Amino acid sequence: MTRRLLLSYLGLALLVLAGLEIPLGWIYARGETARFSQSAERDASMLAEVAEEDIEEGRTAELPALIGEYAAESGSRVIVVDREGLVLADTAPGAAAHRPGTDLSRAPDIAAALRNRPTVTTRAEADGGEVLSATLPGSSGTTVRGALRLTYPMTTVTGRIHRVWLALALAGACVLTAVALVAFTLARWITRPLRTLERATTQLADGHLAHPPDATTGPPELRRLASSFTRTATRLQHLLKAQQAFASEASHQLKTPLAALRLRLENFEPHLDPRAHTSLDETIDEVERLARMVQGLLALARLENTATTPEPVDLDAVLAERVAMWEPLAAEEYVGLVVVGARAGHVLAIPGALEQIIDNLLANALRVSPPGTTITLVRVPGAALHVVDQGPGLSPADRERAFDRFWRASDAAHDGTGLGLPIVRHLAHASGGDITLHAAPGGGLDAHVTLRPATSDARRRRPRRDAAAGHREGTGAGLP
Template sequence: MTRRIALTVLALVTVLLVLAVVPLGVLLTEREETSFRSAAEASARALASAAEENLSDHKPETEMLRVLADTQADGGCAAVYDATGQAIARTSCTTATGGSVPAMVTAVLAQPRTDVTRADGRLTVAAPIGDSEDAVGVAVLVRSADPLNDRIAVVWGWLAAIGVAGLLAGVLLSVRLARWVGSPLREVDEAAQRLGEGALEVRAPTGRGPQEVRRLAATFNTMAGRNEALVHGHRTVIADVSHQLRTPLAALRLRLDLLAADADEETATDLAGAQDEIARLSRLVDGLLAVARAESAVPRPVTVRVDQVVAERIAAWEPLASERGVALAGHCPDGLSAPLGAGDLEQVLDNLLANALDAVPGGGHVRVEGRAGRGAAKLRVVDDGPGMSVRARESAFRRFGNPEAGGTGLGLAIVHRLVTANGGTARLEDTDGGGLTVELDFLARAAPMTR
């Protein structure tokens, strides 16, 4: 954004400079050319006036020769022609008598008027001597256009310097403006990224940039403060509920154990059923608390070696799989990694493997497959058990959403919360040949290394 603002302002300044400098340069060039031509015509008329005193009034040619000398001293060439087109006086240089000058003299004598031409880097002026209807001669003045070109070059040089100075000023202005607007926005963006990574205490600076950016930073800080309060409040509630529910359940289970020790066989059977229900209730409470923690937690991602975690969880669940007669295997390419919250992948795999081992009968297979795809880590937990119906798959990620669940119905809900909290996706598919496949995609993103 900063670059776009700077380039936009710089382009605008460049266009304004071009629209201002180029027309001004053209105007000044035309003015210099007009001034140079007018000066040459005035000098030619002055020469014609001095020559007229000699040709018409038969006065001495002293004044005419003085004007010729002054013209040569100014760097010009001049000549005076009589009515027959013969040069009667001229400067030492021959420019005013050669080239196209004779043709100009003939034209002016035939039709008395001042004729001006510019060619080969010279300006030639032919002015009639005498009356406008009956010329007695022609005064020709030739001047080099080099002084004019030098003045025009100086004009364009100054204009170019002004343009460059204006462009540099525009660059400084655009950079300052871009930083003034972009830096606070970048800080808000960085604060938002840190907030998303779990730094609930982060806030954006509010004292820099335009009013709209300051208002955005203040709004972000308000939102961040409320989120921090909600998350901390949620965590406090979870801790309180965990303590308040687990303590009486543990006390109740202890009392039932004491009663079962001294009870007769029939009463002991009833008490064993009650203990099973308490154990089920304990698992249900643990599952609800796990879901609540997954929903309220804001993971701080670190780089997790997915291949190592898969190998560890396979090794941890292998004894239970062997006991139930289920073949458990896993495969991940070496070095496969993903940015995840610490411990989240272990919890996800534990829930998926527990569900799979509960669903697959003896002789079945469960395998965990990992692969890399476009910078992301992909995991598949595949089993050949009874699978799930379409209706069950559609609601399996909701709390108690799976009507076919044999346990608490919270395992897949925990998996879904943990995966989505880390920016990934989870979906359920049928396994070819029967069974259920859980596919997990963890998006690739920068993960700061934490200690």
């Protein structure tokens, strides 16, 4: 924003300078050219009168000295012709001069002057330069006895005009420099609260506001905004801390009465009629499901309140570890686990997320896989993983709703809580990836997890975390 404010100030200053200096320079150039033309015409008129007297009295031999002295002082060129247009004198040096007797009567300005009509104009020379030419008749009344052409190189006046333009440009540059310094100081003063607000917003997004925004400098509107942000952030931090405290304490507070309720129900078994044992078992199962559901809700609360930066994780190593842990459980259900595909390498994930994603997907796949089938874990280059089962699968509508909390398929025959896939999706998003569900070829469900590949630089900067397992504790790995 500082740069945009600076550019806007400089743009406005440049427009103002251009609106002032360009007309000023143009008016000066016009005026200087007009003054130069008037001066040349005045001098040509005086020289023409003197030349006319010399021609009338027959003193043409004195003309070269007369016009030569003037030409030497003024840097001009003077040509005098008689009434026939024949050159009487020319001040041009060397071969450029017209010899006496040369006929110039066909020249337009000479012809006009011999008809008693003066001419003042600019014309181009053979060498590419411009000259101011003033051609006047040498006459007494209506009698024309000759003509005089006075030419000045335009470099005399254009040099002055260029110097004025240069002075205007330097003055404009000085003004722009001063405006830039003032504008930069003003822009920094205006945007300082915004910079501190940006840093504070970043800190708040990371979970802790260590340095509140500066509410003592800058425009009043920004100071009020910084104060409002500080109050809002303080309130939000208080609410987050309260929610985190609930997430950390509620687990112990809720587990105790649920465990006591289950024990009391189990203690009823010897005293109940055998016909009520089925209802008692169903009640105990519901209490266990309620405990798992509470555990899943607390896991989601911890995940949503934890701001963690993704780190490089070896997908192949984690996958091998989790498959080794799940193989005995799968063998009890007569379900096989197979890992296929090329090595995926390192991916970016928050600590403990990859283990929980694989555990939840394997738990869901194992729950719906019939005996004698296989769960296939497919590694795909580009940090992707497929978990494919051979169960009944889901309809397109059910696949859309599968990530809703507490949702279960209408024909589900298991006691899941409906929180496993929402946890997986939250972990994938927090790691910068995503998860989608597709129909597997031949029936079943294909859970497609995509993560970001870790660069070699990120792997070198990976910090050591000895408490990664502690982060996973109580997050509901393997929840139905």
